[in-house]
Amino acid sequence: MRRVFFTLAILAFSAFAGNVWIEPGPAGGSTDADYLQYDDGSPNWLTWAGTYRGVWFNTDDFVPSMTGFGLDFSEYWMYHHSSYPWDVSDFYAEVWNGDYMGPLVNLDVTQLTALHYAPVFANYTPQLEAEKDFWGLENTEMSGGGWPAIMGDATPPAVDHSYYSDDFFVWEPWSDGVNTGDMLVRVEGDFLSGALDNATWGAIKTTF
Numbered sequence: 001m002r003r004v005f006f007t008l009a010i011l012a013f014s015a016f017a018g019n020v021w022i023e024p025g026p027a028g029g030s031t032d033a034d035y036l037q038y039d040d041g042s043p044n045w046l047t048w049a050g051t052y053r054g055v056w057f058n059t060d061d062f063v064p065s066m067t068g069f070g071l072d073f074s075e076y077w078m079y080h081h082s083s084y085p086w087d088v089s090d091f092y093a094e095v096w097n098g099d100y101m102g103p104l105v106n107l108d109v110t111q112l113t114a115l116h117y118a119p120v121f122a123n124y125t126p127q128l129e130a131e132k133d134f135w136g137l138e139n140t141e142m143s144g145g146g147w148p149a150i151m152g153d154a155t156p157p158a159v160d161h162s163y164y165s166d167d168f169f170v171w172e173p174w175s176d177g178v179n180t181g182d183m184l185v186r187v188e189g190d191f192l193s194g195a196l197d198n199a200t201w202g203a204i205k206t207t208f
Contacts, residue, residue, distance in 0.1 A: 018049040018146065019180065020081055024117050027077050027151065027184055036062055036069070037186040038161045044154035045180055046079040048146035050164030053174065054137035055185040056100055057130075057161070068192035070127040071095060074136045077184035078114035078148045086147035089114045092139035093122040099133040100160075102171045107134070114148035127189060136185040155181040 022044060029041040036057055047053070059066045074093055080086055093110045096103030107130060110122035140146050152162060152174065160173035162183040175181050 019045050019047045020084060020149075022046055022079060022081070022151075024079065024151075027117075028119060029186075030188070032188065033063075034190055035186065035188045037184075038157065038182040039153040039184050039186075040155045040181070042153055042155075043077065043079070043151035043184055045152045046081055046084075046149040047152060047164070047174065047180075047183070048084070048140075048149045049174065050172070051140050051146060051166050052137055052168055053140075053146075053150060053162070053164040053183060054094075054135055055162050055183055056098070056133065056135050057187065058099075059132040059191060063191050065193075066132060066191040067194040068129060068131050069134065069187070069189055070129050070192055071124050071187050071189040072127055073124060073188055074122045075119045075184075075186040075188070076112070076114070076122075076136075076138060077119050077151045078116065079151045080114075080116040080148065084149065086114075086143070086149070087145060088143045089148055090142050091148060092137075092141065093120075094135075094137040094139050095122075095128060095130060096135040096137060097131045097133065098135055102163075102165075102169070103135045103137065109139075117151075124189075129192060136187055138185070150183050150185070152183040153181045154179060157181050 095107045098104035162174040163171040165171045
């Protein structure tokens with residue numbers, strides 16, 4: 001009975017929000033302290049919900065008391081399901097300052113071409129300095145239906161960090177609290193402190 005209920009819940013959620021259950025296996029990740037991700041590294045969903053979707057990062061979740069984060073790159077994992085073909089593979093990878101209420105100040109827009117079940121990267125040289133609260137977004141305005149589809153895990157979070165929006169004003173949590181958790185958007189770089197510039201912080205990390 002429990003398995004039947006779980007299956008029905010998945011089907012209902014899939015039909016409602018443009019999500020499809022998948023079982024592709026692990027999806028990379030890193031043990032580097034400056035590699036930030038909320039997903040658990042095991043994608044079980046693909047989603048094309050919303051024109052805009054992505055992850056809100058809060059540096060307090062990783063290293064409390066930091067005032068920002070310097071991004072070297074952002075990373076996105078997509079999935080091309082044969083039953084749900086993309087109308088376009090390109091998307092805009094965007095970084096915005098902003099807290100859980102939504103993105104507020106744009107820092108970068110990079111056009112990328114998605115790959116099936118593989119990471120694509122937006123590289124930032126010089127390093128892109130964000131505030132302690134910032135967003136990594138997939139903008140699918142080039143698509144007629146929210147493509148390419150991004151992957152997400154099946155571990156509901158205690159605090160929502162993955163969101164989607166159709167109009168960029170109202171942001172809905174992607175997790176339904178039962179089936180889904182965090183989208184596979186990650187970033188790598190350096191934590192920033194108000195008392196130290198980026199170069200100094202990097203030197204301290206090297207020393208210790």
